[in-house]
Amino acid sequence: MSAVVEVSHLTKNFRSVTAVDDVSFTVEENMIYGLLGRNGAGKTTLMQLLTGQDFATRGDIRVFGENPVENAPVLQLVSFIKESQKYPDDFKPKHVLKSAPWFFPFWDADFAERLIDDFRLPLNRRIKKLSRGQLSSIGVIVGLASRAPLTFFDEPYLGLDAVARQIFYDRLLEDYGEHPRTVILSTHLIDEVSNLLEHVLVIDEGKIIVDQDADTLRGSATTVVGTRTAVDAFVADREVLHRDYVGGLASVTVGRLGQAERLEAADAGLELSPVSLQQLIVRKTNVSQKEFEQSA
């Protein structure tokens, strides 16, 4: 595997705010990455830096081995789809789709046509008259049909309904199977994309706090449920990610359990349940589920 993105000690300050704080990581080619984190964690800033749309305060970025800033040969290999994309006032979707091949050398017009049907995008309506979901679908179509070797989706589907989001996930997976490329997806709908992700980066207050293969991460925590006394005894010497107590019952999330520990839990009358990627990330970024869902 070779690295598509290499980031070393990257920092971005906006006056007194440190949006990205001494971050180092690599992104391997032909994998789907999730870039996850709470509001204001630094996801968009990081993507802007990686796509050469902003300057770093400190540190080094290599995209396909080169600095991306004002680097046309590198940037034509990159597609950055963001929720807040602006278009000229009189633009219609057909104008966006017509101009896309100028920017993306791997553009597939037939695939774009199929996606337009899938998303029922009206091509001849002014963009400023489109619904929020229709507006998002333009970005999703461009992001998919551009087939850029490195594609960033930053919360691409604000306003897209559940059917349209599922179409996005399905088409992304199908097309990725036939045309492997590197995708970095930022979203708050973690459970929805959980099966799509092969690697997870979690950013919190500008720092990368998780950089892990998604399967390893999924198996890295377990919730132990039972009577308070039995659960407390079982978790006594373990690192606890979260505790919930209701009356005499307890539900406690701990790290990975081996086979012997699972048997020990069963003998103690405890139930074990897997922790979803979303719950795990909530635990790691240390907020309540409710707060997280409200921020999504």
Ligand SMILES: Nc1ncnc2c1ncn2[C@@H]1O[C@H](COP(=O)(O)OP(=O)(O)OP(=O)(O)O)[C@@H](O)[C@H]1O
């Ligand atoms: N141009 C700017 N000037 C000042 N502060 C900024 C600027 N852009 C971002 N920030 C701050 O940097 C931090 C990171 O913002 P960023 O948009 O990268 O977060 P995010 O993870 O994408 O959040 P969200 O999930 O809400 O979109 C925030 O505290 C934000 O207020």
